[in-house]
Amino acid sequence: MLNKMSMKGAASMKQVDVAIIGCGPAGLSAAINVKARNRALLLIGPKLCSPSLHKAHKINNYLGLDNYSGEAMRQQFLKHVRDDGIEITQVSVAGIYPMGDIFQLQIRDSFVEAKAVIITTGVSGGKQLPGEDEFIGKGVSYCGTCDAMFYQDKIIAVSSDGTEYEDEVEFLAEVVEKIYYLPNYEVTATLPANVEIIKSKIQKFTGSARLEVVELENGQELQVDGAFLLKEQLPLAQLITGLELADKHIKVDENMSTNIAGVFAAGDVAGRPHQVAKAVGQGQVAALSAASYIDAHK
Numbered sequence: 093m094l095n096k097m098s099m100k101g102a103a104s105m106k107q108v109d110v111a112i113i114g115c116g117p118a119g120l121s122a123a124i125n126v127k128a129r130n131r132a133l134l135l136i137g138p139k140l141c142s143p144s145l146h147k148a149h150k151i152n153n154y155l156g157l158d159n160y161s162g163e164a165m166r167q168q169f170l171k172h173v174r175d176d177g178i179e180i181t182q183v184s185v186a187g188i189y190p191m192g193d194i195f196q197l198q199i200r201d202s203f204v205e206a207k208a209v210i211i212t213t214g215v216s217g218g219k220q221l222p223g224e225d226e227f228i229g230k231g232v233s234y235c236g237t238c239d240a241m242f243y244q245d246k247i248i249a250v251s252s253d254g255t256e257y258e259d260e261v262e263f264l265a266e267v268v269e270k271i272y273y274l275p276n277y278e279v280t281a282t283l284p285a286n287v288e289i290i291k292s293k294i295q296k297f298t299g300s301a302r303l304e305v306v307e308l309e310n311g312q313e314l315q316v317d318g319a320f321l322l323k324e325q326l327p328l329a330q331l332i333t334g335l336e337l338a339d340k341h342i343k344v345d346e347n348m349s350t351n352i353a354g355v356f357a358a359g360d361v362a363g364r365p366h367q368v369a370k371a372v373g374q375g376q377v378a379a380l381s382a383a384s385y386i387d388a389h390k
């Protein structure tokens with residue numbers, strides 16, 4: 093099955109100049125500016141672009157669109173992107189892998205190749221769970237397709253933020269012996285027989301050299317070999333190895349360049365203040381920098 097999935101990935105490999113991860117104000121601004129520079133782009137984001145903006149009751153400090161609700165502003169931004177003929181690919185990126193002059197982005201069971209990457213993933217992901225950081229790579233994983241093979245015939249816990257991850261759960265179920273499934277939503281689909289649904293949330297990860305126990309809010313302690321957290325907002329260190337951070341944000345210079353050549357960041361993820369105007373401005377700068385980077389590396 094793993095081979096089948098990787099072959100499927102290879103067959104569906106898409107190549108673009110710039111991949112933009114996140115479709116909030118920063119990502120949308122980056123997208124229209126990459127398009128304006130005539131570069132092939134892939135804009136990747138969830139079904140609901142920018143939950144942050146969606147939640148904002150009133151935005152009074154964005155020039156020219158005063159007194160808009162966050163949702164009205166969000167719709168206005170999305171309309172601009174649609175009017176420019178830009179589509180949003182509705183998936184989440186599970187990892188960015190530098191491969192010489194290009195980057196491979198893992199999205200579900202396929203890969204995308206890009207010459208430059210702009211990260212605009214925002215900061216709304218919430219806190220990491222106790223023990224999560226300690227056991228990353230030692231039992232805690234964020235990508236079923238990438239790491240399933242390490243859990244052949246083992247017992248795992250999987251938490252998931254929505255139905256869009258059910259394919260990944262089914263794939264994991266084919267590889268592992270048993271899944272304790274902790275969905276953060278109402279499951280209506282029929283999942284494989286070795287998937288036991290538990291209506292609780294993870295409270296803590298414990299173990300010694302590797303993860304051994306997942307403690308739940310309902311008091312249950314699950315003895316597991318691994319845990320998969322299927323969610324959009326990944327720890328930044330998990331998205332791409334070696335990215336330099338500063339105060340939990342991606343460290344950028346005035347061109348929105350990160351410490352990794354060809355990787356740019358913009359918006360909330362690139363530092364405070366967490367504001368729409370700053371996100372839009374930085375998205376534009378990142379787009380122009382990415383286009384210049386590609387020109388310089390032709």
Ligand SMILES: Cc1cc2nc3c(=O)[nH]c(=O)nc-3n(C[C@H](O)[C@H](O)[C@H](O)COP(=O)(O)OP(=O)(O)OC[C@H]3O[C@@H](n4cnc5c(N)ncnc54)[C@H](O)[C@@H]3O)c2cc1C
Pocket residue numbers: 113114115116117118119136137138140141142143144145147148149150151152153183184185186212213214215216324325326358359360361365366367368369371
């Ligand atoms: C209640 C509230 C009120 C606010 N009021 C104001 C205000 O009055 N004025 C103001 O200027 N700002 C305000 N803000 C802040 C504003 O919403 C943010 O600054 C702005 O949305 C940041 O844009 P962004 O594009 O950087 O990130 P976001 O808008 O957070 O967008 C990031 C996107 O990336 C997606 N994403 C994350 N990880 C992945 C992945 N791995 N793969 C694919 N996609 C991914 C996310 O789902 C999201 O759609 C408010 C925010 C909130 C929550």
